[in-house]
Amino acid sequence: MTVIYNREDKIFRGIVASGALTSLVVLGLIGIFLFWRGAEIFRDNGIKFITGTNWTVGSEDGIIPNDLSIGAMLIGTVVVAVIALIIAFPLAVGGALYLEFYAPRVLRKALVTLLDLAASIPSLIFGLWGIEIFTRFGERWAILLNKWLNFIPIFKVEFENFGRSPFIAGCVLASLIVPITTSVAREVYSRTPRDLIDTCYALGGSKWGAIRSVVIPYGKSGVIGGAMLGLGRALGETVAVYLLLNLVFRYSFRILESEGGNVASLIATKFGEATEYELKALVAAGFVLFLLTLVVNMTATTIVQRSTPRA
Amino acid sequence: MTATITPTSPTPVEPQTPWSTSRTSRVRSLSILLTAAIVAAIVVLFTGVAGIDGWAVTFFGLSLVIAVARTAKIGPKERKDALMRVVITSAAVAAFVPWVSIFGAVIFRGYSGARINYFTQDMRTTVPDDFLEYGGALHAIVGSLLMVAIATVITLPLGILSGIYLTEVRGRLTFLVRFVVQSMSGVPSIVAGLFIYTTYVYSTQSFSALAGSLALAVLMLPTVARTAEEVLKLVPEDLRSAGYALGARQWRTALMVVIPTVRSGLTTAAILGVARVIGETAPLLLTSLSNTTLRFNPVDGPIASLPTYIFGYLQIGTEFAIARAWTGSLVLLVIVLFLFTLARRFGGKDKR
Numbered sequence: 001m002t003v004i005y006n007r008e009d010k011i012f013r014g015i016v017a018s019g020a021l022t023s024l025v026v027l028g029l030i031g032i033f034l035f036w037r038g039a040e041i042f043r044d045n046g047i048k049f050i051t052g053t054n055w056t057v058g059s060e061d062g063i064i065p066n067d068l069s070i071g072a073m074l075i076g077t078v079v080v081a082v083i084a085l086i087i088a089f090p091l092a093v094g095g096a097l098y099l100e101f102y103a104p105r106v107l108r109k110a111l112v113t114l115l116d117l118a119a120s121i122p123s124l125i126f127g128l129w130g131i132e133i134f135t136r137f138g139e140r141w142a143i144l145l146n147k148w149l150n151f152i153p154i155f156k157v158e159f160e161n162f163g164r165s166p167f168i169a170g171c172v173l174a175s176l177i178v179p180i181t182t183s184v185a186r187e188v189y190s191r192t193p194r195d196l197i198d199t200c201y202a203l204g205g206s207k208w209g210a211i212r213s214v215v216i217p218y219g220k221s222g223v224i225g226g227a228m229l230g231l232g233r234a235l236g237e238t239v240a241v242y243l244l245l246n247l248v249f250r251y252s253f254r255i256l257e258s259e260g261g262n263v264a265s266l267i268a269t270k271f272g273e274a275t276e277y278e279l280k281a282l283v284a285a286g287f288v289l290f291l292l293t294l295v296v297n298m299t300a301t302t303i304v305q306r307s308t309p310r311a
Numbered sequence: 312m313t314a315t316i317t318p319t320s321p322t323p324v325e326p327q328t329p330w331s332t333s334r335t336s337r338v339r340s341l342s343i344l345l346t347a348a349i350v351a352a353i354v355v356l357f358t359g360v361a362g363i364d365g366w367a368v369t370f371f372g373l374s375l376v377i378a379v380a381r382t383a384k385i386g387p388k389e390r391k392d393a394l395m396r397v398v399i400t401s402a403a404v405a406a407f408v409p410w411v412s413i414f415g416a417v418i419f420r421g422y423s424g425a426r427i428n429y430f431t432q433d434m435r436t437t438v439p440d441d442f443l444e445y446g447g448a449l450h451a452i453v454g455s456l457l458m459v460a461i462a463t464v465i466t467l468p469l470g471i472l473s474g475i476y477l478t479e480v481r482g483r484l485t486f487l488v489r490f491v492v493q494s495m496s497g498v499p500s501i502v503a504g505l506f507i508y509t510t511y512v513y514s515t516q517s518f519s520a521l522a523g524s525l526a527l528a529v530l531m532l533p534t535v536a537r538t539a540e541e542v543l544k545l546v547p548e549d550l551r552s553a554g555y556a557l558g559a560r561q562w563r564t565a566l567m568v569v570i571p572t573v574r575s576g577l578t579t580a581a582i583l584g585v586a587r588v589i590g591e592t593a594p595l596l597l598t599s600l601s602n603t604t605l606r607f608n609p610v611d612g613p614i615a616s617l618p619t620y621i622f623g624y625l626q627i628g629t630e631f632a633i634a635r636a637w638t639g640s641l642v643l644l645v646i647v648l649f650l651f652t653l654a655r656r657f658g659g660k661d662k663r
Contacts, residue, residue: 005560005561006560008560008562009560009561009562011562012560012561012562012565013480013482013561013562015472016472016475016476016479016480017476017480017482017484018472019468019469019471019472019473019475019476020472020473020475020476020477020480020484020488020536021484021488022469022472022473022532023469023473023488023491023492023495023532023533023536024487024488024491026495026529026532027491027494027495027498029506029510030498030502030503030506030529033506033509033510034502034505034506034509037509037513090402091402091403091405091406092406093402094398094399094400094401094402094403094405094406095402095403095406095407097399097402097403098399098400098402098403099403102396102399102400102403103403111403111407114407114410114411115407116651117410117414117648117651118410118413120586120587120647120651121410121413121590121644121647122589122590122591122592122618122643122647123590123592124590124592124618124621124622124640124643125413125417125590125640125643125644126413128417128621128625128636128637128640129409129412129413129416129417131625132416132420132633132637133412133413133416134409134412137362137364140361140362140364141364175406175409175410175413178406178409179410182406206388206389206391206392207392207396208391208392208395208396209388209391209392211395229497232497233497235499236497236498236499236500236501236502237499238499238500238501238592238593239592239593239618239622243625264499264501264593267501267505267597268501268593268596268597271596271597282505283505283508283509286501286502286505286506289499289501289502290498290499290502293497293498293499293502294494294497294498296497297493297494297496297497297498298490298494300497301490301493301494301497302490305489305490305493
């Protein structure tokens with residue numbers, strides 16, 4: 001079918017297209033501006049900016065030189081996000097399977113509403129809940145982990161102070177990303193062809209048999225995409241991490257130690273009283289974070305879109 | 312086949328469902344679970360296992376044991392099924408418990424700190440430590456609403472245009488636009504704040520509500536665009552064909568047939584966008600900062616908002632300051648829930 005558009009239509013289509021392209025333009029501008037304002041830092045420090053662990057702000061007279069790098073924070077970002085994902089993933093998959101296949105009908109509707117609501121709780125409130133309520137439990141679990149599993153290096157600690165650790169921040173971030181991952185997983189699982197499940201039952205399979213051999217393989221890529229969306233959110237989380245972690249500039253994989261931080265919370269922490277040069281470094285850090293989350297999100301989007309063919 | 316079937320028995324027979332669990336077996340299952348719960352409680356009281364989390368773990372272990380024991384005589388397939396049922400249900404419970412705890416904590420602690428003056432006064436003559444009978448968060452609530460309103464005015468048209476592009480115009484860039492909108496929804500909020508800081512705040516040399524709104528708009532656009540697309544997709548193709556058949560051009564069909572049909576759906580898009588950004592803190596820390604007096608001018612210096620208010624008072628860390636933060640969270644949560652119910656109400660209308 002060939003469609004002929006007259007002038008009015010062409011103007012209309014032009015306006016709509018330019019409106020739709022705003023998001024593309026904005027996304028591009030974010031990248032360009034952050035890179036441009038942070039360019040000086042990349043020029044001065046080169047690769048050391050993302051591998052070093054110092055954050056020494058130079059004095060104005062230049063006696064102490066500036067030495068700013070975000071290596072430790074990048075590692076911290078990844079560590080906290082990965083802890084969150086490791087905890088959140090099984091819970092989200094379990095939650096989604098429960099909602100789709102196990103929950104009684106009465107309960108199901110209420111739980112789905114609760115899930116939708118949870119997805120819209122601001123991360124600030126998660127952070128508040130984390131320090132005021134959850135820390136007590138988190139510390140207890142951390143002590144147990146340290147007591148029984150301290151032959152594994154990541155559970156060792158230098159000082160027996162278990163509050164404000166990446167582990168606790170990771171737990172809180174996990175509850176933050178479970179809603180989005182669960183929603184995606186549930187959506188994917190609900191699209192499993194009913195025939196296949198029924199075939200399983202007809203062959204004498206149990207419910208778990210049907211889930212394991214049909215539902216989970218069918219929804220695999222979609223669920224992985226959902227988990228990556230959650231990961232992207234955990235990587236970029238600011239206030240919850242800011243409230244739950246002490247910034248310490250040093251490579252650390254000991255997740256029970258009360259030190260850590262991530263790039264986003266670094267920006268929020270240092271922004272207030274930053275010198276001009278430091279500010280540029282923060283913008284540069286923002287650029288790195290932007291790239292990191294963009295890559296994760298684009299991968300996630302591609303996976304989810306590929307697994308859910310659209311009409 | 313012309314014969315009609317006549318009912319053989321005069322009284323209608325209740326449909327039977329032989330596969331559903333009978334009442335006695337349900338009661339038995341429940342009582343077994345109850346026993347397990349009590350045993351777990353006893354374990355918590357008399358051994359080193361502590362707290363509600365200890366109880367939950369013990370209960371989980373006992374449930375696994377029970378599942379194995381009850382299916383021991385049936386077979387390995389049933390045993391696995393019963394075990395996985397326990398595991399999946401427990402995972403779901405573990406996923407849901409934090410949210411319930413959050414709602415409970417915010418409602419309880421927020422309510423106990425709420426006073427009527429919280430909604431009628433600002434903090435210009437009050438120090439954070441004052442009794443809760445003094446000062447309030449009016450300035451923060453107003454600031455939040457102001458910023459979100461401006462952000463909505465900016466994003467709603469753009470979001471709708473983006474939705475129309477994806478469903479009506481279907482130009483060459485459809486795939487790209489959809490992909491970019493998706494990826495943009497993952498931009499960390501602090502990056503959005505940093506972006507507005509390096510552009511708008513940098514050039515005007517002042518923090519302002521408008522800067523905050525722009526940062527929120529960046530975060531809001533993807534949500535609005537995606538919801539608008541979803542809503543527009545629900546419009547039946549027949550309506551468009553009818554429009555064309557009546558001789559309307561594409562622009563008339565889109566503006567006068569398609570859009571009016573989904574008006575309430577587009578309202579939903581706006582509401583969901585607002586719900587998405589009203590609690591955003593990080594971008595506002597870099598663009599609008601905070602203050603203590605009631606203000607309405609969006610370009611006149613720093614302005615408070617609910618998230619920065621909560622964040623600031625939480626940092627102060629004294630008893631009454633934290634109480635103020637909790638009440639702020641309650642207000643925030645109530646706003647989000649209100650928007651959410653509103654969105655559901657509007658969202659239900661367009662469905663046919």
